[in-house]
Amino acid sequence: MDARRLRPAAILALAMAYLEAATVVYLRAIYGITDLVRDVPAYDPRLAAVELGRELATLVLLLALGWAAGGTRQARLGLACFAFGLWDILYYVWLRLLIGWPASLLDTDILFFIPLPWWGPVLAPILIACLAVTGGWLAVAASDRGRMLRPRWFEWGATAAGILLVLYAFMADALAALPATAEELSRLRPSAFPWPAYLAGLAAMAWAVLGSLRRAARGPAPA
Numbered sequence: 001m002d003a004r005r006l007r008p009a010a011i012l013a014l015a016m017a018y019l020e021a022a023t024v025v026y027l028r029a030i031y032g033i034t035d036l037v038r039d040v041p042a043y044d045p046r047l048a049a050v051e052l053g054r055e056l057a058t059l060v061l062l063l064a065l066g067w068a069a070g071g072t073r074q075a076r077l078g079l080a081c082f083a084f085g086l087w088d089i090l091y092y093v094w095l096r097l098l099i100g101w102p103a104s105l106l107d108t109d110i111l112f113f114i115p116l117p118w119w120g121p122v123l124a125p126i127l128i129a130c131l132a133v134t135g136g137w138l139a140v141a142a143s144d145r146g147r148m149l150r151p152r153w154f155e156w157g158a159t160a161a162g163i164l165l166v167l168y169a170f171m172a173d174a175l176a177a178l179p180a181t182a183e184e185l186s187r188l189r190p191s192a193f194p195w196p197a198y199l200a201g202l203a204a205m206a207w208a209v210l211g212s213l214r215r216a217a218r219g220p221a222p223a
Contacts, residue, residue, distance in 0.1 A: 002005070005069045006140060009083045012065060016083075017090035020058070025098050036110055043186035048113070055114055062087070074149055078139030085132030087127055108190055116174035119190035124198055128166065132203070135209045142216050153211040158208040165201025169194045 027033065033040070066080030095101050102109070102122045111118035111125055139149060151159070168175065172194050174185055 006082060006137060009065060009079050010086055013083045013086035014059075016061070016087045020087070020091050021094035021098055024095060028099070036111060037108055037189055040110075040186070043183040045182065047171045048182060048186070053112055055112055058201065065170075070143075072143050075140050075143040080136070081132040082136030082140065085129035085134075085136065089128035089133070089214050092122055092126065108193075111170060112211040114203065116171045117179075117185055117188060118127050118170040119171050120193055120198075121175060124170070124193070127202055129191065131206055131209065134215065138210075140211060147158055147216045148213050149216050151208065154209075155208040155212050160202045162201040162204030162206075163209065167201075169198035169201065172197075 062080050062084045065083050066076040069077050070076030081143055092102060106121045108119060109122050111120055127147050138160040177185060177188055
């Protein structure tokens with residue numbers, strides 16, 4: 001049963017989160033970073049390329065986990081989402097334990113650099129991670145019972161719109177700075193986070209994902 005693989009996936013997420021947090025601790029110590037907004041080091045194109053590769057490698061690892069552990073496409077995606085969300089949450093837990101950061105869920109963090117710099121309060125990615133954990137777990141459980149998700153067209157639309165709104169919220173400052181070089185983007189600092197766009201996007205995704213899962217759970221049992 002795929003649901004039995006949630007525990008190993010959780011253990012992997014815990015270990016990955018520690019590795020990620022430890023890397024950040026080292027980088028902060030090496031570059032003397034105490035404030036992510038103020039103390040970002042000078043742009044280095046070689047290191048920037050390495051960082052992009054590291055971020056891609058992390059995503060590939062999570063997708064490979066789902067691919068290897070899941071018995072169906074739904075279970076594979078569910079396991080990948082579950083591990084991704086748990087990894088993201090535990091990453092901040094480890095950072096808090098190791099260096100006492102974030103001091104608040106509203107502290108600003110640099111989230112990704114693909115395809116543009118992402119900024120946002122820590123609470124924002126954690127809420128998305130909670131949705132990923134919940135949706136992934138329920139998708140795996142539904143797959144074990146032979147109940148396949150079949151989102152309706154408006155749920156696909158709500159999901160797509162939600163993703164675009166959330167991405168806009170995270171990359172609003174970078175988008176506003178375009179056209180800009182990679183070096184110019186590296187000097188960018190965040191302004192006020194667009195909570196209305198973010199919350200609208202999160203609500204749209206949650207409504208679509210959880211609605212589809214609920215309908216699958218209530219559907220007729222497979223023969």
